[in-house]
Amino acid sequence: MTKSSRFERMKDLPSAHLLGAGTAMCAGCGGLEAVKEVYDVLGKKTVFVNAAGCMTLSAVYPFTPFQGSWLYTAMASAPAGAQGVRDALDILKAKGRITDDDDLDVVVLTGDGSAYGMGLSATSGAIERNLDFLYLCYDNEGYGNTGQQTSGATPTGARTSTSTLGFTGDKKDLFSIWAAHDPAYVATVIASEPLDLARKIEKAAGLKGPRLILALSPCPTGWDYDPKDTVAIGHLAVKTGIWPLKEYIDGKITHTRIPHPRVPVEEYLKLQGRFKHLFEPKRDDATIADIQAHVDAYWAEVDREDG
C-alpha cells in the first residue's frame, strides 16, 4: 500500500521553480536538473550541506541559486556537516532558543566522486547514527568537475580522462551499500523521469532518519554528447534497464519502473562519445555484450525475486 501522492500526473509537478537560474553549471547538466526538481519538492526550509563537486560552483560569492541556506564543507565530510547542523538545531529547539518554525531540513548534496569514494565513511557513519537527513548524490559517473576522471561510479567500458581506453572495472553498487545499512529510505532517480523523482522525494521528505537519493546525472561534457540529448539519454538509461528506478524501504526493494521490453544497451551507449570506441573504428562486440549481459543478469534476478 503506497500512500497517495500529490504528484499523480505530470501536470501536478510544480510549474514555478525555486532554484535560481544563472549558475555556473554546464548547458544540459543532468545533475542541476535533478537538484532543481528535488528542491521544488523539498522547499526552501532547507540547508544544503555540500561536498566538493560540480555543484559547489552553484553558489559563488556573492550569488546563490538557493532561497534557503547553504554550507559548503569539503569533499569527504558533508554528512558530518549535516550531523553538526542537525544536532545543533535539535539542541537549540530543546532549549527553546529557536522555534519549530525556525527548524530546517538538512540536505547533503554531493557528487559521485564523494559519495562512492572518500565520502563513504562519513555517509556510513551518519546512517549508523540514524541521522535525520536527506542525502542527494548527483551521479555523473566520474570526477566531473575536474574533467571526468574515473571514479567509483564509472561504468564498464566508459572512456574517461584517466581511462582513455575505456574503464575495465565495474560501477560500484552504491544503492546496495547504502541499503545494507538499513536506513529509512534509499531510492534511485533520474531528472528525465520527473514524476517518479517527485514522488520519491515527497516520500523521503515525509520520513525521519537517513534518506538517501541516488540521481543518475547525464553529463554532456563528461559523457561527450550534445547538451540537447540529456533527456533522451536519461530516457534510454531507464528503457535499457541500465539505470533501474527503485526504492528501498522497510527492508524491501521495489522497482518503480520495470522497462519492458528493454531497449538494447547499445542504443544508450552509442549516443555518448565516452562509449564511441566500442563502435568505431571497429565494433567491440565483446564489451557491448558484456554490458548487455550485466544488465540482463540484473533484471533476471529482479524477476526471480519478484517470483
Added chain:
Amino acid sequence: MTRLLLTGNAAAAWGARLAGAEYFPVFPITPQTEIIETLGQWIDTGEMEGRMVTLDSEHSMITAAGAAAAAGVRTFTATSSQGLLYGMEMLYTVAGWRVPLVMVNVSRGLSAPITLEPDHNDILAARDSGCLILHAATCQETVDALLLATRIAEDQRVRLPVIVNLDGFYLSFTREPVTLPDASLVNRFLPDLDPGDYAFRAEKPVSEAVAVLGGGPYSYFRYEMHLASQAGATVFDEAVGDFQAIFGRAYEQVQTYRSDDADVVFVQMGSFATKAQDAVDRLREDGVKVGLVRPFLIRPWPGAALRAALGGKSAVVVMDQNLSMGMGGVLHSEVASVLYGHADMPPILMSAVGGLGGRDIVYDEYAALAHQALDAAKTGECPPPRLLYTENELREMRKFQAIAAVEALDEKEDGS
C-alpha cells in the same frame, strides 16, 4: 573554591564543562581519549547537560563541530597528533567559516615512526590554519585556558576556533592540584554565546562558506582572518584581565620566569618548559643569571610581548620540541622573525631541538646550553643549532640496531 587533584585530561574536561559547552562531536585517540570519556560519563550520569556524538574520523569530527558552531551552539572537541593531521583539512576549513569552536589538542609525536609520547610537530602543523592556539604547561592552566579560549573564540572581533594545547603523557596523565573556577562566577566571565549573524534559521537563510572565484575576494577573506587572529592578542589581554579580577589568577601572552635580570634566557613552550624552570633555579644557585620565557599564546604569535621579554638580553636559547625537516626548530625561526631588525635585541639566538617523542631534556643539557650561550655572548659568534642526544642514548640505539640487524644488512648490501 573547589580544589581537586586532576590529570591534564580531566582538567581539560572540567574546562569544557565549566565553559558551558553543550555539543561534543568526538573521536578517540591516545592520549586525549580520557577527555571525551570523562565528558561522556558526566553526560550519561546527568552531572552535565550535553550531547555527545562519536563520528567516523577526526575529519568528520571537526566538520560536525564546525557545522554545529556555525549553527549557533557552543561546541567542544578534542584530538591528538595523527587525529589533528587527519582532520587538518577541516581545521583550515572551519577557521575559514569563522566559527567560535574550542578544541583541545593533546600533543603526541607524529608518525612515522608511530609513537605515543609528545612533541609539538602536531600542533605546529596547525599554526597557519587560522585557529588561535594557547599552550598550557600545567593542569591549572589547562582548565583556565579553556575558559579563556571560549571567551576569545566567541568575541565578535575574533570569531575563530581556538585550540588549547597540552602535552601528552607528561601533562595529560599527570595529576596536579587544580583550583576549579567557581561555576557560579563563570557567567560573569563568559556570557552566553551570541551567534549574531552566524546561524541557520528557516526565517533567515544564509549561505556560508560559498566558493569565490579570483584572488581578490579570496585575499580579502584570508586577510580578514589574519587581522581577526591578530585582534585576538588584544582580546586575550582583556580576557586575562577580567579572568584575574574574577578568579584571581593572572596570565600573560608570554609567561616569564626569573628573566627580568637574566643574561641568558631560554624560550620554550608547554609542560617541558617546567624542566627549564627547574634548570633556571639550579643554575641561579650557581650564580648563572638565566631565565625562562614561555609563550602561552602561540597564535596570534605574540611578537611585541616576546620583544619586551627578550630585549636587552645577551643571549637567547630557543628550545624546540619539534623539528621542521631541513630547516630546524620552528620556534627558533618564529622568535627570530619578531626580533630581527628591532633595536636592542639579543645578538645571540641559539637553537636546540629536544624532547622529540617524549625524550627527556635533562638539567645537564640546559646547563651546557646556558654556559655555551654565555660564551657565545662574549665572542659574538652564535653556535650552530643542536640536536640534543646523549652518548648513552646512542649506545642504547646501537644495541637496538644490532637486535634489528639493520647494520648487518646494510653492510651486506654494500658488499663490505
